[in-house]
Amino acid sequence: MTLAVRRTAFPSRVTVVVLLAAAAGLVFAHRLYRTAEISLSGAILSVISSYGVDVAADRQTVYFGLGSDTPLGLRMTPECTSAFLVLPLIAVGAIMIALRPRIQSRVLVALGVAALAVVVVNQFRVLTLVGLVSWLGIDTGYYWGHTLLGSMVSVFGGAAALVAFVWLATRK
Amino acid sequence: MSLDLVLGFTQALALTMSVAFVTYVLVIVVPYLRRKPAPIGEPSSLEWHFFVPCRDEEAVIGDTIRYLRTTFPIAHVWVIDDDSDDRTAGVVRTLKRNSGVRDPHIHLVQRQRPYARTGKGNALNDAYRTLKMWMGRRADADRAIVVVVDADGRPAPNCLEVCAAQHLFGNPRIGAVQVDVRMINAGQRQPGVSWWRRAFGAGLVRMQDLEFRTAIAAIQMSRGTTGTISMGGNGQFTRLSALDSIAGPTGSPWRGSLLEDFELGVHLLTAGWHTGFSLDTHVNQEALYSLRRFLAQRTRWGQGTMQCMRYLRRIWDSEHLTTLGAAEMMYYLAQPWMQLLGTLIYPIPMALMAYRFVVSPAEVVTWFFDGAWILFTVYGAFGLLPFVLWGPVYRARCVPVSFWRSIGYGLGYALYIYTFYITSWRALIRLVRGNNGWTKTRRNTDRAAGKVALDV
Numbered sequence: 001m002t003l004a005v006r007r008t009a010f011p012s013r014v015t016v017v018v019l020l021a022a023a024a025g026l027v028f029a030h031r032l033y034r035t036a037e038i039s040l041s042g043a044i045l046s047v048i049s050s051y052g053v054d055v056a057a058d059r060q061t062v063y064f065g066l067g068s069d070t071p072l073g074l075r076m077t078p079e080c081t082s083a084f085l086v087l088p089l090i091a092v093g094a095i096m097i098a099l100r101p102r103i104q105s106r107v108l109v110a111l112g113v114a115a116l117a118v119v120v121v122n123q124f125r126v127l128t129l130v131g132l133v134s135w136l137g138i139d140t141g142y143y144w145g146h147t148l149l150g151s152m153v154s155v156f157g158g159a160a161a162l163v164a165f166v167w168l169a170t171r172k
Numbered sequence: 173m174s175l176d177l178v179l180g181f182t183q184a185l186a187l188t189m190s191v192a193f194v195t196y197v198l199v200i201v202v203p204y205l206r207r208k209p210a211p212i213g214e215p216s217s218l219e220w221h222f223f224v225p226c227r228d229e230e231a232v233i234g235d236t237i238r239y240l241r242t243t244f245p246i247a248h249v250w251v252i253d254d255d256s257d258d259r260t261a262g263v264v265r266t267l268k269r270n271s272g273v274r275d276p277h278i279h280l281v282q283r284q285r286p287y288a289r290t291g292k293g294n295a296l297n298d299a300y301r302t303l304k305m306w307m308g309r310r311a312d313a314d315r316a317i318v319v320v321v322d323a324d325g326r327p328a329p330n331c332l333e334v335c336a337a338q339h340l341f342g343n344p345r346i347g348a349v350q351v352d353v354r355m356i357n358a359g360q361r362q363p364g365v366s367w368w369r370r371a372f373g374a375g376l377v378r379m380q381d382l383e384f385r386t387a388i389a390a391i392q393m394s395r396g397t398t399g400t401i402s403m404g405g406n407g408q409f410t411r412l413s414a415l416d417s418i419a420g421p422t423g424s425p426w427r428g429s430l431l432e433d434f435e436l437g438v439h440l441l442t443a444g445w446h447t448g449f450s451l452d453t454h455v456n457q458e459a460l461y462s463l464r465r466f467l468a469q470r471t472r473w474g475q476g477t478m479q480c481m482r483y484l485r486r487i488w489d490s491e492h493l494t495t496l497g498a499a500e501m502m503y504y505l506a507q508p509w510m511q512l513l514g515t516l517i518y519p520i521p522m523a524l525m526a527y528r529f530v531v532s533p534a535e536v537v538t539w540f541f542d543g544a545w546i547l548f549t550v551y552g553a554f555g556l557l558p559f560v561l562w563g564p565v566y567r568a569r570c571v572p573v574s575f576w577r578s579i580g581y582g583l584g585y586a587l588y589i590y591t592f593y594i595t596s597w598r599a600l601i602r603l604v605r606g607n608n609g610w611t612k613t614r615r616n617t618d619r620a621a622g623k624v625a626l627d628v
Contacts, residue, residue: 030177078180087181088188096499099488103495147543151550158191170496 012101015108019094026083026090033083034060037119038076041126049130064130070138074126082122085158086115089165096169103169110168114161121157125150182520189514190554196503197558201565203397204390209452213336219316220247220332221303221412225295229323230258236323237267237278243329245277247319250303252281252295255288279306292405293426293435296320300415301423307412316412317341320433325406326356326456334453335409347414347445348437351407352389355381355459358571362461373461379588380459380466382581385570386562392449398500399493401447403437407455410436414445430608431476438483438501442490467595474508474592474599475608481505511596559586 026033035057042055042062052066060076093111097104128149133141222240226233233251240249253261261282268278281299300318307316317335321327331351335341340349358381362373395401415425418439429435437447460466484505488498529536563582567573573581
């Protein structure tokens with residue numbers, strides 16, 4: 001005699017609760033997220049930079065170019081973090097899963113890809129800023145990197161992440 | 173919660189909403205610009221019934237009936253008189269008598285209080301039931317098409333052959349078709365008012381024409397991909413068998429929301445019907461010159477959209493709608509709520525900047541001229557681009573005006589859209605207060621009107 005075991009998906013209600021908790025966590029524990037984000041920037045910079053790099057985790061700040069003519073510290077402020085760009089995606093993803101549980105896995109994959117894209121874009125923004133400071137000096141490099149290029153990277157990166165999310169979450 | 177956190181959160185949310193909207197607009201404008209006319213069909217293969225809901229339309233209904241009977245001799249015209257105080261019914265009877273030669277294609281559906289004036293949906297339901305009785309049980313409901321037209325509506329002469337095409341009602345799965353809407357008074361100035369009001373009114377009418385012929389048409393075309401083309405109240409073609417399938421035991425395909433046309437589309441789509449849209453034909457209607465009347469109309473539409481939020485679960489539960497389709501409908505239904513959120517979110521960064529300016533003006537001035545002005549320019553451009561681009565699109569596809577005038581139209585359209593922030597709040601207040609009754613949108617020549625829908 002064989003027993004037929006019905007394959008059950010992970011309960012969507014649990015997923016929705018976890019996602020909403022994650023969204024709340026991004027708001028209430030944003031300092032922790034920013035620390036992780038700037039630590040990641042520090043790790044990448046240590047690999048690609050020939051000058052010294054140091055992360056002051058308690059201030060969410062990375063110092064780079066240590067030993068060069070243009071040492072500088074960049075702080076990951078609440079205005080610069082990717083946390084609040086990920087948050088709307090999580091909220092929309094949770095709503096979609098709550099309304100159509102059978103697309104749970106698809107939405108989670110889409111959410112993962114889009115969130116990763118947003119994080120990568122923000123890292124790219126930091127690295128662009130560092131590159132411009134090294135190339136053009138602190139005043140000019142920071143001026144263009146932080147104001148214009150940084151904003152453009154955020155806008156186009158955000159658009160790419162949104163398109164990826166919609167495409168992956170809704171494809172048949 | 174610190175100010176930095178509030179600023180970071182609101183900036184990110186504003187950026188996400190703006191980027192989502194810019195991306196959406198760019199995605200829909202390309203298919204619109206690439207559109208080519210589709211083949212037409214044979215109107216006599218179908219049976220056509222125009223439904224014209226009226227209340228106090230004595231001034232316009234005669235010309236409308238004459239137009240419909242002359243332009244579409246094979247079609248039936250059903251005038252639904254919602255217990256008018258004027259001679260609307262008398263005009264219809266006179267035309268039906270036709271100087272002694274009775275016109276069998278003109279029909280009057282007479283409603284009477286207290287059963288009249290309970291909303292456009294109920295009026296259309298009355299006409300639907302009357303049509304069913306008139307056709308009898310053996311009628312072919314698949315061949316019969318109901319066309320809803322405003323009392324002053326003018327469907328283009330080619331609309332039956334366009335809608336009879338193989339990809340529209342020639343396809344038995346198509347339950348409804350919406351055609352393009354144009355403003356018949358675009359380019360006409362309102363007589364008998366001051367210069368200022370005349371110029372403002374002409375601009376407002378132009379914006380309504382631009383909105384329907386470009387942005388709304390492009391949205392409808394994109395819905396062809398998502399399978400969620402929605403219905404408008406004017407120029408709406410519906411197969412009778414599709415209406416039958418959603419009419420229920422009371423024989424009421426139209427429901428009670430203030431956006432009964434969109435609601436009808438939701439019921440058809442979730443019942444498994446497909447819907448179509450065509451730019452190859454159109455219906456003309458009169459745009460509003462008065463800002464006050466325009467705001468009242470858009471508040472009603474906003475409130476109707478908010479009411480339709482109750483269909484969200486039904487939409488997502490439907491096996492007939494894809495996830496993309498359901499997401500598109502949710503995005504549409506979320507619009508008034510996002511506008512409410514926008515009025516709260518967008519001013520926060522500006523308010524915080526103003527606060528900092530008051531506390532430390534020199535610091536803010538230095539910050540602005542040191543580079544923040546670039547940010548303002550970038551975000552301003554992204555804020556305006558999705559609206560301004562419809563000006564040149566209107567020039568390219570609809571009305572040949574100079575390039576700079578088209579840019580002016582685009583900038584005007586950006587301002588025009590800001591009225592939705594006002595109407596969404598008005599709609600919310602009405603919704604919260606339970607005010608579901610509505611004053612009919614007054615025509616440009618009307619002086620006053622009563623409610624057409626009652627509070628429930």
